[in-house]
Amino acid sequence: MLVVQKFGGSSVANAERVMNVARIVTDTYKQGNDVVVVVSAQGDTTDDLIEKAKEINPRASKREMDMLMASGEQISISLLAMAIDALGFPAISLLGWQAGFSTDSKYSSARIKRVDPERIRAELDKKRIVVVAGFQGLNKYDDITTLGRGGSDTSAVAIAAAMKADLCQIYTDVEGVYTADPRKVENAQKLPEITYDEMLELATSGAQVLNNRSVEMAKKYSVELEVLSSLKKATGTKVKEVIEMEKMLIKGVAKDAGVARVSIVGLPDSPGVAFKVFSRVAQAHITVDNILQSVGRDGTKDIAFTVPAGSGEDAVEALKEFCEMKGAKELRCDTDVAKISIVGAGMETHEGVAADMFEALADANINIQTISSSEIRISVLVAKEDADRAVAAVHRHFFG
């Protein structure tokens, strides 16, 4: 079996943890598997490098930042290869470009264009454990690029897809995907399985277990994922196309506190107004969610939507001129809100899931500001101070 295993920065943070990862990897190898390991930079290394750069040039070019940051994985892959060697197993470390990662040239958030696994395959044929630097690749100018946040997950899935691996294991500091954040919600349950679509909705709703680009890629190339803990030996959560526990109505409750709500009050109720609002926001490269438009009254209407917290003021800036021109009564941005979502493929075929959620919130005396939904997700906006209580109430309602 060909297994790709990915370990994040906290899993390789120090010598002891690197040895721990080496043990997991060699256990898999000893069972007769071909093993490719993808690692991120050691947690503290990344912070140290950013600090060094800031001291010298707070507005350093992204090209040079990528050159700097990519040294982080170079350190962790060589250390892990040394650790595997210390346990008596053959290993070789490969940088992103050596492992065949070609990307576009968008420094600091590059996209993988192609993985040519020729070198990895040659090393596996020599019965070596192959340790690959995640997060990094090479562009057409032969310059080093990095993939941006969660990039190592994407690197692992890309290798698994290119090599048609049997399994891609994402080791992290939690034991799997839970019905809610287990550090905050009592009785949060670990899910044995979840579909790609559910995982995607959870990831975009604030669950920080997996990066959504990596889930999208896994879905596209049918790579079976497993999320599990590097610190505790236990079965994790499998992410795949079809799962066997459809009887579960919803899979999880997620909170996203990183949102801002933009509201425009008293816009003239004429055709094309909404289009003009959202095209202006899109031109400012701001993603929008949870759109709410009031029913027109007195010839005016209200529009509200949520954006990532960091983009709230930018959205107001992008709309200011238009709102003044149209005579809107108010344009404002609130960041004291949070988005609570429930996700589950089961809700497609069950009525009343939304009503159940709203009932749970009403019973807890929590006011719902806006509502949005997809086929397998319902999200509501609530006051930030109510957010944790809202998650607990909804989770209790669905999971007892």
Added chain:
Amino acid sequence: MLVVQKFGGSSVANAERVMNVARIVTDTYKQGNDVVVVVSAQGDTTDDLIEKAKEINPRASKREMDMLMASGEQISISLLAMAIDALGFPAISLLGWQAGFSTDSKYSSARIKRVDPERIRAELDKKRIVVVAGFQGLNKYDDITTLGRGGSDTSAVAIAAAMKADLCQIYTDVEGVYTADPRKVENAQKLPEITYDEMLELATSGAQVLNNRSVEMAKKYSVELEVLSSLKKATGTKVKEVIEMEKMLIKGVAKDAGVARVSIVGLPDSPGVAFKVFSRVAQAHITVDNILQSVGRDGTKDIAFTVPAGSGEDAVEALKEFCEMKGAKELRCDTDVAKISIVGAGMETHEGVAADMFEALADANINIQTISSSEIRISVLVAKEDADRAVAAVHRHFFG
């Protein structure tokens, strides 16, 4: 003019020093020159990386050590490019392989096979200051190699040779090449010029200003070198083929305390004995210097020679069996010795230089154990405790 500038680890040890280097580099650029800068890893980075490796695997493979160590220059080149950018000048950093360094596959002490400066030239054509990672290259397997001690000096000279640069400046923490170590010898004088051969003899005699591989390469390709300080603005020392101060009899006095003396007493005085001794030492890959063979007496003779301090016991080990077989009276290794050398092309045409040196030592009541010489160097072995006094006495004799 095309100028190659090299800065060592201590010259880029922290943010302040990196900015200082950026100022030197941009000053050269502002004068209308094309500038290629070669840098080593930040001093503390190298130590940190070695520490990390030791913690995990004290006998790590050299291939993985090279992968690890090469991250050091990756950090310093990106930081220096950021610093140059912060001063408002265009810069780009290049790793060893991006700058075209091909080496053999002797990990941790690789030799440069070829420098293909195509990418560097393209960047210079764009009017950029090019910052190149010293000390590293790529072998035929597309794996990263490092050049070993003093490797960045060699990298700089190799680029200067490949690009036919007008000047290769080696910035360091001393102001140039001195007639003796200025931290230890009063009145040590900075030399305005020195020949390649003299510099080579000084480098192999314990002067730590320049790595001798880099001087050999500079001589071979007629690269004009200049050694100067990165911390103090002052003219340094030029190293070239022909210099104008031949009137100076000797150029410097050097001390090498890193030697051991191996002695064999009472070997049978038969043909081929010396050959057998030194072929055994050579088979153990130990370099030998200062050979002394006594005149035969009573059918036996004595042989003594010096080796690098770390190889003393290995040399004894390599000779033990042979000495027992031949019935030698004694085989021993002394490390309480130091080699004192004077170097100067002038001694080729002047008699009495050796006598002058021995007189100075005799006046200081220092015993000479063995003597060796080349055309432009005379070395003597003295007790380690006398070494600094010996340097001072000889220096005073020649330089007043």
